[in-house]
Amino acid sequence: MAGKQVVFRVKRYRPEGGGEPTWQEYTIPYTDDMVVLDGLNYIKDQVDPTLTFRWSCRMGICGSCGARVNGAPVLTCGLFIKDVRGRTVVVEPMSNFPIIKDLVVEFDDFMDKLQSVKPFLVREAEKPVAEGEYLQTPEEVDAYKQQSMCINCMLCYSACPVYGASDHFIGPAASALAYRYIRDSRDEGAEDRLHVLSRKTGIWECTFVGECSVVCPKDVDPAGAIQNLKVLASMRQMRRLLLPKSARR
Amino acid sequence: MARMHPWKRPAGWWLRNPRYLLFQAREVGGVLSALYGLVLLYELRQYHRGEDAFAWFQGILTTPPVLILTLVVFAFVLVHAVTWFMLIGKAQPVALTKKPIPWERAFAGNLVLWAVVSAAVLYIVFGGL
Numbered sequence: 226m227a228g229k230q231v232v233f234r235v236k237r238y239r240p241e242g243g244g245e246p247t248w249q250e251y252t253i254p255y256t257d258d259m260v261v262l263d264g265l266n267y268i269k270d271q272v273d274p275t276l277t278f279r280w281s282c283r284m285g286i287c288g289s290c291g292a293r294v295n296g297a298p299v300l301t302c303g304l305f306i307k308d309v310r311g312r313t314v315v316v317e318p319m320s321n322f323p324i325i326k327d328l329v330v331e332f333d334d335f336m337d338k339l340q341s342v343k344p345f346l347v348r349e350a351e352k353p354v355a356e357g358e359y360l361q362t363p364e365e366v367d368a369y370k371q372q373s374m375c376i377n378c379m380l381c382y383s384a385c386p387v388y389g390a391s392d393h394f395i396g397p398a399a400s401a402l403a404y405r406y407i408r409d410s411r412d413e414g415a416e417d418r419l420h421v422l423s424r425k426t427g428i429w430e431c432t433f434v435g436e437c438s439v440v441c442p443k444d445v446d447p448a449g450a451i452q453n454l455k456v457l458a459s460m461r462q463m464r465r466l467l468l469p470k471s472a473r474r
Numbered sequence: 475m476a477r478m479h480p481w482k483r484p485a486g487w488w489l490r491n492p493r494y495l496l497f498q499a500r501e502v503g504g505v506l507s508a509l510y511g512l513v514l515l516y517e518l519r520q521y522h523r524g525e526d527a528f529a530w531f532q533g534i535l536t537t538p539p540v541l542i543l544t545l546v547v548f549a550f551v552l553v554h555a556v557t558w559f560m561l562i563g564k565a566q567p568v569a570l571t572k573k574p575i576p577w578e579r580a581f582a583g584n585l586v587l588w589a590v591v592s593a594a595v596l597y598i599v600f601g602g603l
Contacts, residue, residue, distance in 0.1 A: 240476035296490060324479040331478055386494060389483045433561055434497045452565030 231255045231306055233264055235276065236317040238324045246324065249273075255306045261314060262290050262301040265328075278328035285442055288378030292328050293317040298383040298440045319383035321392070335379060338395050341421050342403035347414025365410040372405035372450055374443040381437035381447050387430055394430040395422065397437035397447030404450040407457065416461070423458045431455075496557060503554025506547045559584040 230252055238246040251268045259267075262280055269276050280290040283302045290301045295315050306314060322330035352359075381397035382388050388396050403422055407415040422428045431451045438448040488494040513535075520531040534540060563580025 238479050240478065243477055243479075246479060321481055321483075323481055386487065386497070389481070389487065392481075432497075432501070433565075434494070435561065435564065436491070436493055436497075438564070439493065446564075449565045453567045456567035 229255055231264065232313045233268060234313050234315045235265075235268070235327070237276070237327050238318070240326050246318075257305070257307045259306050260302050261292075261294055261299075261304045261306060261309070261316065264306055264314060265301060265316065276328075277326045286376060288376035288442075291319050291378045291380050291383065293319055293383065298380040300378060300380070300442050303442055319379060321383055321385065321389040322379070330379075332379060334392060335377075335382060335396065335399065338399040339377070339402065341395070342399050342406075342418050343414050344399075344402045344406065346406065346409065346412050347417065348411075349413050359411040361410055368410070369405045369408040372401045372408070372445055372447075375402055375405070375445045375447075376443055378442065380440045380442065381445075384436040384440040386434055386436070387432055391430065393426045395427050397431075397451065398445075400428055400431075400454060401445050401447040401450040404454050407454075415457070419454070419458050419461045422454055423462070428454045428458060496553070499550065499553045500557040503550035503552075503557075507551045507554060510544075510547050510551070555588070556585075559588070 231254075233251045233253060235249050235251065236246050237249050251272050253264060253267050253272065255264060255267075260283075262283060265276065265278055266280070269278075278290070278292065278301075280302065281287040282289075285300055285303050288300070291298060292301050293299075293316070294301065294304055295309055295311065295313075298319055301316070316328065318324050318328045318330045322332065322334075325331050375398055377398060379398065381401075385394075385397055388394050400422065403418045406412045407418055428451050431448075433448060433452060435448045438446045441447065484490075488498045517528075517531055517535075520527040535544070560577070560581050562584055563575060563577030566574050566580075
């Protein structure tokens with residue numbers, strides 16, 4: 226690869242020594258068909274094998290190669306080097322998460338929050354297999370399809386200033402996935418999820434900055450989902466106040 | 475010993491992205507509009523106290539520093555209102571149409587409605603109704 230060159234300025238953090246993250250620059254050749262992830266892989270393969278980052282599918286499906294590139298949370302496999310503004314590609318780990326090493330951040334907090342909203346179909350009683358599938362109309366699928374596209378890439382958490390200020394906030398992706406299952410006609414777990422989401426650490430923390438929906442690579446629109454959840458949570462609360470227990474569902 | 479580097483939110487984080495800045499302006503606009511509501515309530519109180527008290531407070535409100543402050547508050551309240559109108563169409567919990575209304579159309583509709591209501595209020599206040 227000869228011809229054009231680009232400078233990658235990468236934030237490095239070495240856990241062995243602790244201390245503050247530092248910057249390291251690499252000048253590498255590139256072609257117009259290279260994405261930022263290709264550049265990072267070139268550095269790791271040809272220049273500095275100690276550079277650490279996550280990646281897997283290279284096609285915007287696995288959601289593991291998220292990072293901040295020139296200040297914006299992106300999937301590095303989805304951004305061409307030629308489209309990066311300025312002459313330098315500045316790569317940092319995603320904001321709002323502890324750094325494990327270099328560009329690798331820790332997601333355990335999100336995984337706990339995701340678990341808390343039961344991201345799976347909840348049934349009070351499964352019907353016998355002999356009765357066949359749970360059928361849905363195209364309209365019923367459309368009701369949750371957008372939120373079902375979430376790939377857990379965490380870009381929305383990285384973009385959310387509310388989560389950055391207080392990490393007890395349940396956050397955009399967990400809320401969007403909760404909404405995805407609440408809207409699913411096969412699901413019967415809305416009550417439990419809305420109970421979790423209505424807590425002090427839930428959806429009411431969201432101030433509708435909207436940046437989560439801007440950065441989402443799959444157009445899931447977590448911000449819209451959270452506002453819709455606020456309406457559902459309010460209706461649930463009104464039902465709890467006004468209706469007898471037997472008539473609430 | 476290996477250890478993770480904890481996240482620390484940098485000072486001035488809201489200056490790093492124009493949308494964060496707009497969000498902060500929207501929040502400040504909300505606080506300022508609430509404070510201006512208190513000013514209006516106090517003005518009402520002065521009105522209740524009598525002509526002299528009302529005229530005295532009107533005199534304060536029309537001094538140049540207070541007028542400039544009022545204009546600044548007005549600018550922030552405008553940002554607050556417009557940014558909320560921009561958000562209204564982005565969450566549509568109640569489906570009015572089969573497909574969601576594009577947020578730009580909801581935004582434009584709200585702006586038109588706002589202009590009509592403002593014009594009506596101005597007409598009632600200054601038009602002699």
